[in-house]
Amino acid sequence: MKLAQYIVQRVFAYFLVLFVGITITFFLPRLMPGDPINNYISQVQARAGQSLSAEAVQQLRDSLAELYGLQGNLFTQYINYLKRVVRLDFGPSFTYYPEPVSEILLESMPWTAGLLLTTTLLSWLIGNGIGLIAGYYNKRRAAAVLEFIGIVLYPIPYYILALVVILILAYWLGLFPLSPTFLPGPISWNKVVSILYNSFLPALTLVLAGFGWNVLSMKALAIATKEDSYVQFARLKGTTDRTRMVNYVFRNAMLPQITALVLSLGFIFNGALQTEIIFSYPGLGMTMRAAAGAGDYNLLYGSIVITILSVATAALVLDLIYPLFDPRIRLGR
Amino acid sequence: MIRLENIVATYTTHRGQVHAVEGVNLEIPDSTIVGIAGESGCGKSTLMKVLYGDIGFPLSLSSGKVDYGFVNDRGEPVTTENIRDEWFRRISYIPQSSMSSLNPVMRIRDQFVDFPATAGRKKEVLAQVRSFVQKLGLPPQAIDAYPHQLSGGMRQRIMVAMATFFQPEVILADEPTTALDVVVQKSILLLLLDLQKEMGNTILLVSHDMGVHYQITRKMLIMYAAKVVEYADTDDLFQQPLHPYTLMLIHSLPTIGDDRARHGLPGSPPSLWEMPQGCRFAPRCPLATARCRREEPPLKEHVRGRFSACHYANSVPELKKTLEAGPKLSEINVMELMAEAERDI
Ligand SMILES: Nc1ncnc2c1ncn2[C@@H]1O[C@H](COP(=O)(O)OP(=O)(O)O)[C@@H](O)[C@H]1O
Ligand SMILES: [Mg+2]
Numbered sequence: 001m002k003l004a005q006y007i008v009q010r011v012f013a014y015f016l017v018l019f020v021g022i023t024i025t026f027f028l029p030r031l032m033p034g035d036p037i038n039n040y041i042s043q044v045q046a047r048a049g050q051s052l053s054a055e056a057v058q059q060l061r062d063s064l065a066e067l068y069g070l071q072g073n074l075f076t077q078y079i080n081y082l083k084r085v086v087r088l089d090f091g092p093s094f095t096y097y098p099e100p101v102s103e104i105l106l107e108s109m110p111w112t113a114g115l116l117l118t119t120t121l122l123s124w125l126i127g128n129g130i131g132l133i134a135g136y137y138n139k140r141r142a143a144a145v146l147e148f149i150g151i152v153l154y155p156i157p158y159y160i161l162a163l164v165v166i167l168i169l170a171y172w173l174g175l176f177p178l179s180p181t182f183l184p185g186p187i188s189w190n191k192v193v194s195i196l197y198n199s200f201l202p203a204l205t206l207v208l209a210g211f212g213w214n215v216l217s218m219k220a221l222a223i224a225t226k227e228d229s230y231v232q233f234a235r236l237k238g239t240t241d242r243t244r245m246v247n248y249v250f251r252n253a254m255l256p257q258i259t260a261l262v263l264s265l266g267f268i269f270n271g272a273l274q275t276e277i278i279f280s281y282p283g284l285g286m287t288m289r290a291a292a293g294a295g296d297y298n299l300l301y302g303s304i305v306i307t308i309l310s311v312a313t314a315a316l317v318l319d320l321i322y323p324l325f326d327p328r329i330r331l332g333r
Numbered sequence: 334m335i336r337l338e339n340i341v342a343t344y345t346t347h348r349g350q351v352h353a354v355e356g357v358n359l360e361i362p363d364s365t366i367v368g369i370a371g372e373s374g375c376g377k378s379t380l381m382k383v384l385y386g387d388i389g390f391p392l393s394l395s396s397g398k399v400d401y402g403f404v405n406d407r408g409e410p411v412t413t414e415n416i417r418d419e420w421f422r423r424i425s426y427i428p429q430s431s432m433s434s435l436n437p438v439m440r441i442r443d444q445f446v447d448f449p450a451t452a453g454r455k456k457e458v459l460a461q462v463r464s465f466v467q468k469l470g471l472p473p474q475a476i477d478a479y480p481h482q483l484s485g486g487m488r489q490r491i492m493v494a495m496a497t498f499f500q501p502e503v504i505l506a507d508e509p510t511t512a513l514d515v516v517v518q519k520s521i522l523l524l525l526l527d528l529q530k531e532m533g534n535t536i537l538l539v540s541h542d543m544g545v546h547y548q549i550t551r552k553m554l555i556m557y558a559a560k561v562v563e564y565a566d567t568d569d570l571f572q573q574p575l576h577p578y579t580l581m582l583i584h585s586l587p588t589i590g591d592d593r594a595r596h597g598l599p600g601s602p603p604s605l606w607e608m609p610q611g612c613r614f615a616p617r618c619p620l621a622t623a624r625c626r627r628e629e630p631p632l633k634e635h636v637r638g639r640f641s642a643c644h645y646a647n648s649v650p651e652l653k654k655t656l657e658a659g660p661k662l663s664e665i666n667v668m669e670l671m672a673e674a675e676r677d678i
Contacts, residue, residue: 228433229428229430229433229434230433230434230435230436230437231436232428233428233434233435234436234444234447236385236387236420236426236428237420237421237447237448237495238417238420238421238448238449238450239447239448239449240449243447247436247439247443247447248436248439251436251438251439252436252437252438255438325438326438327437327438327479327481328437328438328479328481331479331481331482
């Protein structure tokens with residue numbers, strides 16, 4: 001059956017991407033100059049204000065190597081690394097010693113995931129909705145206004161968009177905080193409100209950033225789909241514009257948009273990292289930047305691996321729900 | 334009876350306006366299958382659009398209207414003005430390509446009940462559709478499928494089912510079977526013929542295939558360069574055409590058991606942008622005289638019920654005999670034929 005083949009292909013591609021990504025993550029930092037253990041030891045020595053004996057240094061070196069999975073030759077290290085990735089055990093963090101990396105990631109991950117899921121979904125829905133109307137009614141003046149939104153938003157670099165939004169909404173109008181302060185403690189109604197309030201600006205910039213492209217490409221797709229014989233025949237059937245726009249044009253034109261979304265997931269994640277840094281948002285991006293700045297290898301490994309894992313998984317999930325929208329794949333040719 | 338009154342259909346393009354159907358006056362009796370033939374670009378599809386009332390940019394009606402000869406629910410006569418309200422109720426349309434006329438992501442049953450005519454009674458209609466498609470040689474579950482799950486022939490049967498389900502007075506079919514293989518083509522046309530016999534609709538069928546016209550239609554309409562050049566009962570028209578263009582169309586039809594070389598149609602029709610003066614067919618016509626190049630022949634009833642737009646309609650039988658004798662069109666002694674033609678007048 002065709003569907004089974006499709007699923008097997010996607011799952012296979014998923015594991016292949018994970019494997020390649022994780023392997024590159026292992027080798028890339030090893031090409032960088034500097035030795036993390038030496039770094040750490042010199043930090044300890046600087047803090048202690050005295051030099052340690054050679055034996056003490058060697059002892060420290062050995063235990064650190066064990067802790068960070070750096071004993072043995074490259075191949076042994078690689079195998080050990082893979083084993084730890086499978087268990088999602090990245091050892092302790094360097095900067096927050098002895099807190100395990102996995103726990104730090106567990107804390108920051110939901111922030112990023114929550115922000116990204118909401119904004120991606122919103123910008124896809126709103127962007128495609130506007131693009132659909134602009135394309136379906138492309139002969140009308142109002143449609144040109146809608147398209148204009150896309151044309152204006154699309155080419156603006158993300159950081160400029162973010163700065164403009166901050167400038168207007170936070171700095172001039174003072175509607176939102178410049179940097180977020182989240183209520184601590186367990187989940188409560190107030191906490192939810194504070195999260196929504198504080199996340200509004202970063203979310204808004206992400207929606208606006210994703211939006212322009214969706215408007216423009218959906219508009220082009222809708223214009224082309226509108227001329228397809230089945231839409232023309234539906235018109236001759238006497239169906240209403242609403243029926244044609246939604247059931248005939250959108251349901252077909254959204255298929256390439258889902259595929260495009262899958263392909264752009266990596267970039268969306270990229271955008272989120274910038275957002276978190278610009279807005280001091282406590283997600284994975286901030287963690288990753290802190291880790292890179294402090295030379296915290298384990299934390300860096302962990303956050304990169306988690307990133308690869310989540311982007312690939314999101315893509316897989318989209319790929320797997322795609323057949324729900326396209327009967328030609330669901331039911332075979 | 335459908336009455337077409339001086340129809341002029343015009344396309345507005347960046348080069349200016351062009352008449353794709355010009356001055357068509359016709360009466361089509363009820364419950365008749367009318368075949369429409371002519372080379373591509375002669376305006377067949379445009380005439381179908383006008384008949385369907387699908388008039389909108391870039392197509393406009395510069396003059397004339399169609400009177401359909403029946404009244405709507407409010408008792409008003411149905412004409413070009415209000416025919417749109419009758420789409421798939423009193424008039425329906427079978428598109429050219431069944432392959433691509435159905436929405437690939439919707440089940441066929443859902444596409445069967447999104448007509449305005451079915452609003453509010455989808456369940457009831459679907460039950461009727463299920464038994465109706467069985468009559469058309471389809472399994473009732475066929476309507477639960479998506480288009481890609483059916484063969485080309487089955488899909489075209491679905492299109493025929495849609496066009497006939499509401500029992501419209503008029504069915505328009507613009508090359509409804511061109512994308513299908515010959516055997517399937519034939520079964521679809523015979524199906525349409527059966528349904529027509531039962532329901533008594535008027536069908537207008539555009540086809541390139543003169544053989545199909547001969548088998549299926551009762552009347553024939555021959556078009557050339559935006560004009561109707563001949564309109565007559567199919568039997569008469571095939572037996573004795575009264576326009577040289579019709580004769581040449583029929584003559585280019587291969588018949589089984591006849592291995593004489595067929596004459597294709599030499600030359601090509603004039604561009605709509607540069608119409609010759611006089612008869613539009615004159616540059617390709619073996620009968621053409623100076624008069625033809627000067628004076629445009631009107632569509633006239635030469636014999637009762639037989640309309641032709643040719644100054645020398647009476648000489649066409651002679652031309653036919655000559656053609657049937659076998660010589661190539663280029664070898665025909667035009668002078669002789671013309672002399673005969675002059676004598677006939
Ligand atoms: N949308 C259009 N815009 C401009 N010209 C058109 C359009 N559609 C058809 N035409 C012109 O009108 C003429 C008749 O076309 P059509 O009715 O489709 O011919 P047929 O169906 O007999 O092949 C052709 O010369 C064609 O170029
Ligand atoms: Mg045509």
